[in-house]
Amino acid sequence: MDIQPKMPKSWNAATKPHKFCPGCGHGLILKALGQVIDEMGIQDRVVFGCDIGCSLLSWDFFNVDTVQTHHGRTTPVMVGIKKARPDRIVIAYMGDGGGYAIGSQHLVNAATRDDKITVILVNNTVYAMTGGQMAPTTMPGQKTETTPFGRDVEQAGYPMMGPEMVAAITQEGAYVARGSVAKFRKLKEYIRKALENQIAMRGFSFVEALSTCPTNWRTNAEKTWEFVEKIMPEQYPLGELKVPVIKEG
Amino acid sequence: MGIIEGEKKAFMTGNEAVAWAALVAGAEIMYGYPITPQNEIMQYWTRLAPKHGRKFLQTEDELSAGFTTIGGVLTGKRAFTATAGPGNVLMQEPMSMAEAMRIPTVVVVQQRGGPSTATVIYSQQEVTLTCFGGNGEGLRVVYSTSSHQELYDYTIKAFNTAWKYRFPTFVLADGYQAKMRESLVLYDPEERGIEMVPTEPFVGKPGMPGEDRPPAHLRNTYNIEEELEEVLKKDIQEYEQMAPEIIEYDEFNTDGADVLVIAHGVVFRSAAMAVRKLADEGLKVGYFRPITLRPFPQEQLRQAAAKAKQLMVVESAYGQLLKLVKDNLYGMDLPIHTHLRPGVGVTPEEVVADLRTVLEGRED
Ligand SMILES: Cc1ncc(C[n+]2csc(CCOP(=O)(O)OP(=O)(O)O)c2C)c(N)n1
Ligand code: SF4
Numbered sequence: 001m002d003i004q005p006k007m008p009k010s011w012n013a014a015t016k017p018h019k020f021c022p023g024c025g026h027g028l029i030l031k032a033l034g035q036v037i038d039e040m041g042i043q044d045r046v047v048f049g050c051d052i053g054c055s056l057l058s059w060d061f062f063n064v065d066t067v068q069t070h071h072g073r074t075t076p077v078m079v080g081i082k083k084a085r086p087d088r089i090v091i092a093y094m095g096d097g098g099g100y101a102i103g104s105q106h107l108v109n110a111a112t113r114d115d116k117i118t119v120i121l122v123n124n125t126v127y128a129m130t131g132g133q134m135a136p137t138t139m140p141g142q143k144t145e146t147t148p149f150g151r152d153v154e155q156a157g158y159p160m161m162g163p164e165m166v167a168a169i170t171q172e173g174a175y176v177a178r179g180s181v182a183k184f185r186k187l188k189e190y191i192r193k194a195l196e197n198q199i200a201m202r203g204f205s206f207v208e209a210l211s212t213c214p215t216n217w218r219t220n221a222e223k224t225w226e227f228v229e230k231i232m233p234e235q236y237p238l239g240e241l242k243v244p245v246i247k248e249g
Numbered sequence: 250m251g252i253i254e255g256e257k258k259a260f261m262t263g264n265e266a267v268a269w270a271a272l273v274a275g276a277e278i279m280y281g282y283p284i285t286p287q288n289e290i291m292q293y294w295t296r297l298a299p300k301h302g303r304k305f306l307q308t309e310d311e312l313s314a315g316f317t318t319i320g321g322v323l324t325g326k327r328a329f330t331a332t333a334g335p336g337n338v339l340m341q342e343p344m345s346m347a348e349a350m351r352i353p354t355v356v357v358v359q360q361r362g363g364p365s366t367a368t369v370i371y372s373q374q375e376v377t378l379t380c381f382g383g384n385g386e387g388l389r390v391v392y393s394t395s396s397h398q399e400l401y402d403y404t405i406k407a408f409n410t411a412w413k414y415r416f417p418t419f420v421l422a423d424g425y426q427a428k429m430r431e432s433l434v435l436y437d438p439e440e441r442g443i444e445m446v447p448t449e450p451f452v453g454k455p456g457m458p459g460e461d462r463p464p465a466h467l468r469n470t471y472n473i474e475e476e477l478e479e480v481l482k483k484d485i486q487e488y489e490q491m492a493p494e495i496i497e498y499d500e501f502n503t504d505g506a507d508v509l510v511i512a513h514g515v516v517f518r519s520a521a522m523a524v525r526k527l528a529d530e531g532l533k534v535g536y537f538r539p540i541t542l543r544p545f546p547q548e549q550l551r552q553a554a555a556k557a558k559q560l561m562v563v564e565s566a567y568g569q570l571l572k573l574v575k576d577n578l579y580g581m582d583l584p585i586h587t588h589l590r591p592g593v594g595v596t597p598e599e600v601v602a603d604l605r606t607v608l609e610g611r612e613d
């Protein structure tokens with residue numbers, strides 16, 4: 001019995017339904033990515049790298065070559081692949097903990113070097129896989145397992161503004177955007193542009209995706225959606241932060 | 250046309266020898282982060298590589314150097330990195346992934362003093378780290394070289410061992426070998442009949458994944474204990490099966506030795522000189538040198554040790570080789586004398602003096 005809506009061709013049907021919790025944003029982001037891969041016809045050229053975090057569940061998600069790496073180390077693995085095989089389209093998929101905390105040196109340096117890779121970073125404001133501890137992106141006042149009284153910025157520091165940072169340190173050819181699973185069409189457009197930018201070898205491309213984690217937020221469907229749609233963008237404004245000027249001729 | 254025509258005599262540093270070896274072995278890309286005494290490998294490589302269409306990436310740290318090397322290898326290229334000391338500590342995280350996923354990385358380690366930053370000069374204190382670093386079982390190959398010629402030979406060999414057996418492979422040398430100049434013979438492996446083991450991409454093979462071929466789904470995370478056990482069982486079995494094929498050692502005068510000296514790496518040279526000198530005097534001394542520290546020549550050492558009255562372990566560390574030796578001689582009842590100089594070079598004279606003391610039964 002198959003009454004699911006049509007899944008992207010690049011998805012690995014054998015591993016569906018996927019392993020993320022119900023209501024998890026990871027599935028939506030990977031759906032957007034799958035559709036973009038299909039539309040661009042690049043399934044046979046993509047190498048997908050996933051971090052350790054809930055993103056690790058995507059190691060067999062697509063029918064594309066996939067490498068599961070270590071927590072924070074997806075960026076260097078994909079940089080290594082890109083350097084050795086520039087004709088591959090590499091996608092580094094990671095959480096906010098992976099990208100902004102343990103792997104931040106890799107993100108900063110890949111962006112600064114202008115490595116021609118695409119990073120998709122899932123901002124769900126928590127360390128989800130390990131059970132909901134504070135992440136670099138936990139909002140001021142937000143309760144997590146390690147900020148049980150809410151994130152006190154005096155004590156625990158401020159949230160990481162990833163795309164803003166990446167936009168500041170990259171070259172003109174970089175593409176930087178922040179999308180959200182609550183704005184699926186836009187998110188898809190950003191992912192597409194980020195991949196096009198890599199294919200054109202214009203520069204580093206980076207998409208942060210605001211995402212949901214009802215399991216660790218301990219929210220029902222309504223509250224989950226309200227948090228990602230209304231509250232998160234107050235801290236994390238959506239939109240494109242850097243779009244390369246495409247020179248003609 | 251090869252890179253080197255015929256046999257070419259050279260007088261160079263060990264670091265330069267490594268760069269040449271990687272070049273003639275067909276290494277296509279090096280990833281690296283500066284650390285003394287390894288720096289010149291990158292420096293020579295970045296001068297040689299562009300002339301031969303090879304690549305280099307200077308990374309932000311050794312974590313990245315190791316993980317980018319993994320990336321390069323995954324595309325089917327002979328990729329390598331080099332490090333030392335605190336860099337080798339960071340290198341263990343990527344190498345544990347290489348171990349878990351059977352990724353044939355090659356790492357050259359030029360040991361320096363430890364722990365911590367210690368000295369940039371020399372030691373043999375990275376034996377345990379290089380053999381057993383990471384949160385695993387030490388399923389890797391470690392060649393301990395003792396001369397520039399060996400640095401050259403074993404760097405070439407490391408690529409072949411790695412790609413044939415798919416275990417991360419290390420060439421373990423030290424700051425003396427890295428920085429000293431010594432003569433050696435450079436050659437193209439092909440001209441010596443050494444065939445380079447062909448490489449193969451793990452990702453990015455031709456064809457549509459899921460249609461023309463299965464997609465590569467490479468992971469290092471497992472859901473249940475038994476799933477992991479199954480993978481490890483296979484890896485351990487293949488490691489043990491490989492061991493007799495790649496184990497290397499050297500020995501001399503082991504029959505009925507009053508003292509059998511055990512040493513590796515550059516210290517082996519001092520030990521061997523000392524042993525030969527005393528053997529020339531008619532004393533019953535011999536040596537055993539493990540060349541592969543992982544896998545360790547256990548049977549061979551046990552056979553040599555069985556013929557000896559006592560042993561003497563000599564190393565520039567405080568018992569790292571000693572630990573390997575004891576481990577591999579488990580159950581044999583033999584006195585083991587030691588000459589342990591952590592982070593300091595060992596001269597033949599020192600070894601001669603210690604051996605005389607032991608032979609004359611004057612030791613404590
Ligand atoms: C070196 C290392 N440190 C810690 C961990 C434990 N760990 C696994 S996932 C994770 C956090 C994941 O959070 P994030 O990157 O935000 O991804 P999410 O699960 O939220 O999608 C941590 C700390 C690890 N696997 N490796
Ligand atoms: S824990 Fe959160 S991020 Fe992880 S799969 Fe569940 S909902 Fe998604």
Ligand SMILES: [Mg+2]
Pocket residue numbers: 053095096097122123124125126127128135
């Ligand atoms: Mg997270």
